Structure formats: structure tokens, C-alpha cells
Amino acid sequence: MGASGRTPARGPGGARPRLAVWKFASCDGCQLTLLDCEEELLSVAAQVEIAYFLEASSAPGPGPYDLSLVEGSITTPDDLERIRHVRRVSTRLVTIGACATAGGIQALRDFADVREFLSVVYARPDYIATLDRSTPISAHVPVDFELRGCPIDKRQLLEVVSAFLAGRRPVVPPNSVCVECKARGNACVMVAHGTPCLGPVTQAGCGALCPAFDRGCYGCFGPMESPNVRALNRQLRELGMSTPELVRVYRTFNAGEEPFRQASEDADPELLGHEKAPGEDRGGRR
Amino acid sequence: MTHKTITVGGLSRVEGEGALLVRARDGRIEDLELRIYEPPRFFEALLRGRSYTEPPDITARICGICPVAYQMSACQAIEAACGVEVTGPLRDLRLLLYYGEWIESHTLHVYLLHAPDFLGYDSGIAMAADHRDLIQQGLALKKAGNDLVAAIGGRPIHPVNVRVGGFYRVPSRRELAPAAERLRRAREIALRTVSWVAGFDFPDVEHGYRFLALRHPGEYAILSGALITSDGGSFGVREWPEHVIEEQVPHSTALHARLDGSPGYLVGPMARYSLNSAQLSPLAREAAAAAGLGPACRNPFLSIVVRAVEIVHACDEALRIIDDLAEPDAPYVPVEPRAATGHGASEAPRGTLYHRYRIDADGLIGEADIVPPTSQNQARIEADLRHLIEPRLDLPEEELATLCERAIRNHDPCISCSAHFLHLHVDSR
Amino acid sequence: MTAEARQPRAERDEPRPGLSRACTPVRPMTPELYRVRSRRADRVDTVTLQLVPVRGGCPPYLPGQFTMLYAPGVGEVPMSISGRASSGGYVHTIRAVGAVSGALCGKRPGDVVGVRGPYGTWWDIPAAAEMDVVVAAGGLGLAPLRPLVRELVRHRSRYGRISVIAGTRTPATLVYGPELARWRGNGVDVQVTVDHPDHVWKGPVGLVTRLLDRIVFEPRRTFAFVCGPEAMMRATADDLVGRGVAARRVELSLERNMKCGIGWCGHCQLGPLFVCLDGPVLSYERAARLLAVKEL
Amino acid sequence: METVVIRSLEPLIAELRARGFTVVAPKARDRVIRMDEIASESELPRGHGDEQAPGRYRLRERDDEMLFGFAASPDSAKRYTQPPSRTLFRMRGENIEEPEAEVPRVALLGIRACDLAALAVQDRVFLGGRHPDPDYRKRREALFLVAVNCAVPGGTCFCVSMGTGPKATAGYDLALTELAGPHRFVADAGSARGAEILRALPRVPAAEADLDAAERVSRTAAEHMGRQVDTEGIKERVAGAHDSPRWQQVASRCLTCANCTMVCPTCFCTTVEDSTDLTEGAAERIERWDSCFTLGFSEVGGSPVRGSGAGRYRQWLTHKFSTWFDQFGTSGCVGCGRCITWCPVGIDVTEELANLP
């Protein structure tokens, strides 16, 4: 995969490239990020034809699209079909956000019984069509690039869009949050006040926001390129985190990312008892 | 015999995705469904077993458009359970954060989603081709809201600085200064926005809405208060479960909320305005009067004016708070868990948002209930549509479909925040 | 060849600490603009570009050196100089493997690219005088070797036997075909082997090292220049050394990640070396130990 | 110029500011002592100390009036000589423009002997080679350095082992030793402009007793190093330890998070990032801090040369204590201890070195 887009994305005859934004199970926050580019929105719109973006326009243009941004995870049988359609009509497909990239918070159902979840919320669960897993887009169709974050970062979104338009590799460094944290000039919250932090195992991109606000990173950008969760877990325990806390901290918005899943299971192997049998297909990726 | 089906598939310019299905026979509507594709995400279920400190971050993810609202209702519900009340400068900061979200969310709706309806464009972006300065001014206003949320919360979507009891760190005056600067300009834009939208052409409709909103003795209620209704009812937040009942109706696509036994009430800007307009800031009241709004508003198409007025109020109040913001002693008040149930409600941009949590002595959540504004308005929106369509069934289908979309957008339904809308795939027979 | 190339090796290996030079007005990280003068597609994924400076002249280079080539807005990568452009500039042969190389390959005559350099060490051609010369290339390793061979051919009489052995994936992926033929006509033994023959290929199949049996050289009086994938270079150098060629007379050109080309970014470190400054051309005597350490 | 005694730093701060320097000095902020802009002596962390251990830093109250009663702060001079990121150039059409380098005129008040040694190392990296960095030179020349000799080394300091402290011996404009009872500073100038500034301040010549007291401060500090390293033959020892099983052991603890390289005052590695502007197709390149702990750092042909944590940790330690000598004729480590304190899991270079064969 990777994003070595060799030729810039251009529509036929040098027309403006056509952009589409799709939504699956999600909170809308990631696609809203596009509308939150207040200073850049009109320039983006001048460079690309925003051809399909239901949140913003009631004139959906027909496919094919040069670049599709996909938000949300796959949780229903219909969506399973729809994502295949999206892939067919898109030259390049980029997933935006933790839902699309890792299954999102709704992937917590993977650790429980979805029927039971249903009955907690709905009196008549039988009306609800849902899959028992929340899976990332890449579990169903090939993806050209995955942009992390819950929500994604606005600068990174613009970077990905402009990189795809210019035909270069997006500059989205997969290293730890610590690199950004130090560049920003934060004092490490773990070292300076013993606050547990997932920064060392989490991918950069947010600009080290949480430490800048005196709290530990909670991993909303998912695992960094070479996360040593075991080593971090030892330290987090030293700082006073209990086993259930450790399990919970990895089971939030990126629970479906393998290293985080692993980390939560490592933290408490016993918790595995009443969950799915090991080895069973987890519907994840990699 | 005429038989007519109107479908508006892929409802646009609403946050989230939905569709409308209307079946009519012989000039009468037989069936009207506002369909929501939003797949269920089970927040209430996945909150069980989590720590009482987690709902602000977790429930923010219900809706990327009003995450602060979720954080505020969640914090207050948990604090109520633990017997803590956040007051003074910390409460002021919360309000400030909330105003930021109001400005952002309302402006998004007014400029990019709703105004194009009145001016005949498909989108705000398309509108920019002819009205670049207008849209740019709207974007600047929106940015002022976002910047305020980011200055206090770290980022506009899913802010990181909110915790049960207050904040992780209190931003310094220096950090707030640029946001304040932008707000001053934003207030001017907001005023211009009111007169701009007041000049739109509005269909002459009025509905006999039954309104529900918070009321606070000292302010135009946003962060907290008690509930009041337009038919004179009032109750405390903790009595919510006795008054508002959510039902799953087989022939409907959503959990329908009933207020004191009957369905079809309305929350949101029109409700707030009609119940509390006297408490708006003087500047906002002036703007409302100049725009021709009376003390109440029952024409849903005018909701865009009400939103604009609320933006003025938010800018005005935010500036007032910033100007006399005191430094809190600590960024948060400690909140110790105890076995109890807590209720919290606040006014999200789209209306009253209620949370309830039962926690145990160790702070683990046993039960969570979240009632978002859109699910409360669902039945009322359908009723609006019926009224609107039935006399106009002869219109060309496309025109009718457009009208319906507009009528839905009047209520700015945020479908993704409907934590438990249904995807119904079988009709009732 | 410029006079510098004739300098003995010791003079180019000055110890750097303490060495200082007046600052140039232009930042060392800012490229000069060059225009694509001509473009030749060598294979499906490989092109040769002639680049000439948009203004001013271009600094002299020595065979083996590289430039940092910038595809505007896409990125900058190291590229060996594979010749001098006829009107004073550089020739680069580029294979499209990723974003930057792909963008460079897409450049057309008239387009502008950025160039910094030339950088790095060069083939020690003077040291090969009077000796048999073995030039071994794997794939596009032929690119930095091309100016070297041309230099050898130009002064053919200074050297003993000259052999060029080249390995390539398939007959179709061979670069510089016509030129190889010309070298052959100029007293150079040119041998080519392929990994995957097609139906017309009649030549040898397999690793480049197997060609060593097919050429003639006197190991004790031989100088070898090797460039290709690292595994190929190590195998070839080991083989040559095994046959009695002194390791200090075997030169390799190494590839490492480079972001600056001038020793600032640290990416190209190989133990004590910066490949951009101390390489890319290194004697096997120095390189063998380093390449033997995993993940150095 | 002779050594003098000054009573207060207020005149010095005022003089520096009058000469157009932004004065940057230690300040207690965010629960650490950090380098930050100050306008007056009152902003210095009087009565604050620190406690440093592997992976641990705590601010402590001191029961005296010392202004500099703590060890190395998380910030070194690196941020001012080599900013975390900078724009290299912009290209529009066929035009390349180089933005003026930002050259803050900063007086660093309270930097330590190890920091000065680190600046000397950086000078070799950025100015000593074939390709000196003109921007670095400008930034470097714009700095005014007021060193303070360490009185209370931290638990992770080992400058004595590295021969870089605790007393500043070169590379400063002014050097101060803080003395108590009465509270005063012994000051001497290390440059002409330092001497000039000193002459402008209210001062008295240092008495024998002052000099003795200052000497005692540095001697005591030298005796209280938190850590030590046996530097005998260290270059060869580390280089020869390629195959030690110790790398695997440390890799099982190392997070490959890169904090150590970010806080290290001499780590200089950077990467570049190219971007294009959506509006007008203008291209830009920035340079930013990078680290040998990232995977992209050594990526060739799509995969990293140093894929394992062990390989990356080995690169870092070997570079600092061995190959740095080959490249720059000096050690890459000045013994400031920052990498030990700020490693979130407390990996200790001195311990790792001691455990190598």
C-alpha cells in the first residue's frame, strides 16, 4: 500500500480533481474537520470539485471520484455493500479517523456480546440490523492511506489532501507523540508529575495536546510505528494504574488496533476468559 | 385514486445521514418516515463498567458537532451523583467553552447548511461563488467559536481539557487573548448576520409547538437549570425520567420521546427563545427586536434568525466572561465516587441534552442513559412535515422533496448525536 | 576528467573537525534550479534526464558523486550522476520506485527541478592506473558506474584489461544497452547476466558473481568498482577478495537514507561514517566490517 | 578583567535587556524549572530545587534563598541554536526564496557547564565540517551566555566523568557562582562583550574569601555527582560491543519514543518535510528535529535499516559514546543527565554503559 501516488490526482482533461466524502458509523467529527478548515475551505473548493459531501451539499455529483475520504466503521450489512461501491467509484480511497481506520469506539462491542448491547439500548432489538463487529474500512476493501485520530487533525487532513493532489507521500509521521511533545516544549507529564500517559506508544499528529493541558495522552491517534506496550505497561503500573484501569485505557477509541488490543489483553489475561476465544477471527486487519 | 411516494434519499446538509419517506393516497398522508441510516453505536451499553471519570471523553464521541454539550451534561450528571457542584470561575470557564461551541455549531448551520436553502444554492460552498465575502464572514465567525473551544479545550472537536470536576489545566489569560480578540470581531459579524438572515423570505407557517427547555434563574440557560415547558410545566433535572419517556415505536424509525405522556414536543433554539428570550443579553435582545422577532417564535423557518440571535448572545456573554474571568484556585474540584445516580442536562445547540448515570462506590458505571435533542424532536419534525405536505401534495414531486428537506433542516437535526436512532428495515404491516 | 579526480585519496579524507570554510550566500539546503534538457525513457520505469542549470554554470563533479534532486513540491532524493550533459549539466538515470523518483521520471523537457551538490566521494580512478579493472553492476548500479567506464574508455591505454559485468532482472530491464555495445567495441569485455531470461535471451543466467569466472583479470593487479544492491555488492566483493584482489582495491557505492546530503540530518550513518560525506564510494576494506554488522 | 562580586542580578538583567537581549532564565512553571523569558530577578525560582532520578523529576521547596539551587532543566540551549523546526525555502513557479532565518537575540541566563560543552559540540557539528550552517552561525552569534556554576548537581548528572563540569571553564560571556551568607554572585567575564557588561554593573572586586567560597561550591558539586561513567577506552569498548546481549535487554524496556534524543543537548538529527500549498501550488520545505529512534530515519527502499528497538538503542548509545569521536573528534555526551531523567521508563545510559562487556 503506502501512498506513493506517482501521478497527481487529476480528473480527465486536467479538470479539477473530484473529491467525495463518505460516512459510515461515526460521530461526523472527522468530516466536520474539513468544514473546520475555515481559512482554507474556499481555496480547497477552488482546487478540487467537492463532488459528494452530504454534510455540506445537497447536490451530490455522480462518480467516479479522484479522491474519496471515508469516515466511519462498518457495522451493518448495508454498509458492507456500500463500502464496496465507494471503492469501485474511487480512484484513491483515504480513510479518515479512528472509526474508519480501527473500528472506532463502537468496536468495543467486539469485546462483548452485541445482542446484549442491543438489549441495553433498545426494547425491541430484533428491529436492529447490525453486525456483531465494528470493523475498519481496510478489513473490506483496499485503502490507499489511513489518516489517524479521534478526531483527525485539521493540518494533517489538509496535508493528505494536498499530498494526494500533488502526487507525493503525505507527511504524516508515524513516530510517538513524545517527538511532538518535546518539540512543542511541554514537560513530560509522566516524568514531571507521575501522570500516566500513552504518548510513548501513540502516534503523533495531534500536536501533543493532552500533555500540553497537563493530562496524559489517551491514545486517540492509535499506536505509533513500534509501540512497546509491555514496557509502558510496567511503568504505568509503577505509577499506580490498576489492572482494570490499564485494560480500559487501551480499550477506547482505537481498541481495534492490534497493539492496543494486545496491550489490554497483556494487562489482564484473565479478562480474556469471558470474551471471544483466542485465534478466532477478530475482523481486524494486519 | 392517486398514490404518491416521495423519497428524499440521502438527506443532505444535516449532520449525519437520514432519509425521508412519505406515502400518500388520495390527498392524505398514510405514512411518513424520517429514516435514519445512522448505524447504532451502543454508547449506553459500552459505558457500563467504565469508570465515572470516562464519560466526558467517551460521550463526546457521540457527536463531533456538539462534543462540548455531551461533556457538560456528562460531567454534571456525574458530579450530581457524587454530590459535587462546580461553581465560580470553573463554571464560568465551562460556560465560555460552551459558548464557543454554540458559536461554531450555529454558524455552521446558519451559513453553510441553512442559508443556501433561502438563497437557492446547493451548498455554502456553491454559494461562495456569488457571495464570497458573506461566506468568508461566516467562516470567520465560525472560526471564532472554534478558536474559543480550542483555547480552553485544546481542539474544537472532542476537546481534551474537560474532566469531571472541571478542567485539567486552566488556560492562561495569554492563551485566551487571541480568542478574545477574534470574539470582538465575531460579535460584530454576528450582529450583521442577524440582519442578513432576517431579510430572507420566510413561508408563513406557524405551529402550535409545545416547547421544552432549561431555565436558569440568572442567565439564558445553557449550562444548567431546571426544565420548563410552554404549557406551564416545570421539573428538576433529576425528575427527568418521570417526565420524559423514550419509546421504541414499531412503525417509526427512532426512539420517540414522550413528554408527560404525549409525543411531539420541541427542544432547541425556538424552544429556548420562546421560553427565555427575556434573559438574552441586551445586545441580543435588541438584535432580535430589530429582526422582527417577538418574545416567542413558532415559525420553524424563522429558526435561522433565532440561531443568529443566539450567536450574538453567545459572543456577547463570552466576552463578558473573559473580561471578568477570575483565576480559579485549582483547575478542578475533586470528585470522589459514591454509589448513587446522577442526572445532568444542558442546552446543546440543538436542544436539551440529558444524561443519567448510576455509579457504584468504586466509581464504575452500572447504567447510563442519554437523551439527545434530535431524538426528542423526531416526532415533532414528522408532524411538521405532515402539516407542510398534506396541503401541497399536488406540487411537483421534486419541489415537494426540496420543501421537505428544508423543513427538516429548520430543526438542524444532528443525526449522529441520536445515540440510539434505529435503522429500520422492515415496515410495519 | 577534472584535475581533482587525480588527487590522491589521502587529501580527500581530511579530518573534518576544525575544517571550516566561508559560508556561501545561499543556504546549503537550498537547491539550484535546473531545466530538463532532454529525456530518454530507458525502460518502462526508468528514464535518463539531462539537466542544465537555469542560470549560471554547474559545479564540476567526479564519477561516483551524487546530487540531491528535488522534484518541486514532492521531495528530494539522492541520485548518482551518471554523466555530464552535452551542454554542461548533469545526466541522471532514475528509476521510479516511489513518489519522488516517480515525479522526477515524469519530468519533461523544459520542466524545472532542483539540484544540490555534487556531494560525496568518488571512484578512485587514478589508483586503478596500470591495473586490470573489473566493473561490476547490479541493476541500476550501472548509473554511477557509467561515467567511470567512459573515463576508462577515454584513456583506455592507461589500464590493463577492463571488464564490465552487469546483472539485471530481465533482458528488458537492462539500461544503457547501446552504450554497452560501444564499450565492447572499445576494448572492454562486457558481460551481462539476467535473473529471468525471456525466450530470445541466449546469454548467462544467474548472479553477477558467476560472471567473474568468464572474465580475465590478474587478481593481485586488479582494481574493482562495484555498485548494486547491498547483498550483491557484498557477494561480489567477497568473491573478488577470495580470488586475491586486495580489499582496499575494491570500491563500493553504498545506499542509505539521506535527507540533506551534507552531514546535517544524521540519517545516513553507518557506524562511524556518514555515507553522504564519507561515501557513497568506500573501499571494501573499510566497508566490509561495517556491512557485516546487522542493523548498523 | 578581574573577578568581581555582584549583589543582585537585577542590574544585569536590566543591562542585557537594554542592549536588546531577551533574557531567558530558569522559571518554575508547569511543575518543572524551565527556561523562559524573564523581565526581573523576582521571576527566578528562588527557594526551588529539583529532585532528579531515572524517569523522574520533582520540583522541591528549598529552605534557603538560592536562585539556582537545582540541576539541569529539561531545556538546553538547543532550542535556541537549532529550533525544533524551520523553513528552509519556498518555491513558487520558477522562483526559490529563502526566508530570513529567525535569529532571536537571547541572553541565556543560568546555563550550566554541561550546556556550554554541548554548544561546543554543536559548533563542531554545524560549523566544523565541509558544509557549515550559516543560520546556525547567526543564531549562535546572537546568543549571550551567562553561565551559572552548578552548586547542587542532580541525581542523574555525570559531567565530572565527561570532563565538562561542574564549573564553566570556557565558552561563556559571563560566569556566575552563587554564594550564600550574604547572598551574592562571584562573576567573571569570558569575552570582551561580557567584560563590557560587567563594567556597567554595580560591583566590588572579589575578595580572597569570595574566590575560596566559589571554589568550594564547585568542588563540593564535583563530589556530589549523581552518576558516573568509566570513560577509559570507552570509544573502543562501545564500538566493540555490537553483539552484546545487553542491547536486547534494554530494548525490552525501551519505548523507542525518542524522548532521550529530543532532550539531549547535542543530538542534532533532523528530517525535512515537503509541502504544497493548496491554493497557489507553492512548495515549501521545512526541517524539523528527528531521531534515530524513529523507523523512517533509516528507511531505504521502503524498510528500515534499524528495524529493531535493539538496533535503534545501540545506534543512539554507540553514537553518543563512540562514533561521535570518529565523526567530530569529541564525545557526543556531555553528562547532563537529561536523557536519564526524561526517559519515561528511566533507562540510564550510565548503567547501560557499565553493563556492556
Ligand SMILES: Cc1cc2nc3c(=O)[nH]c(=O)nc-3n(C[C@H](O)[C@H](O)[C@H](O)COP(=O)(O)OP(=O)(O)OC[C@H]3O[C@@H](n4cnc5c(N)ncnc54)[C@H](O)[C@@H]3O)c2cc1C
Ligand atoms: C547515493 C545514492 C545514489 C542513488 N542513485 C540513484 C540513481 O542513480 N538512480 C536511481 O534511480 N536511484 C538512485 N538512488 C536511490 C534513490 O535515492 C531512491 O530510489 C529514492 O530515494 C526513492 O525515493 P522515492 O521518494 O521515489 O521513493 P520512496 O517513496 O521513498 O519509496 C522508496 C521505496 O520504498 C517503497 N515504499 C515507499 N513507501 C512505502 C511504504 N509505506 N511501505 C512499503 N514500501 C514503501 C517504495 O515502493 C519504493 O520501493 C540512489 C540513492 C543513494 C543513496
Ligand code: SF4
Ligand atoms: S546523552 Fe544524555 S547525558 Fe549525554 S549529553 Fe545527551 S542527554 Fe545529556
Ligand code: SF4
Ligand atoms: S544519537 Fe541518534 S538522534 Fe542523536 S545525533 Fe546520534 S543519530 Fe542523531
Ligand code: SF4
Ligand atoms: S531510552 Fe528511554 S527516552 Fe530513549 S527512546 Fe528508549 S524509552 Fe524513549
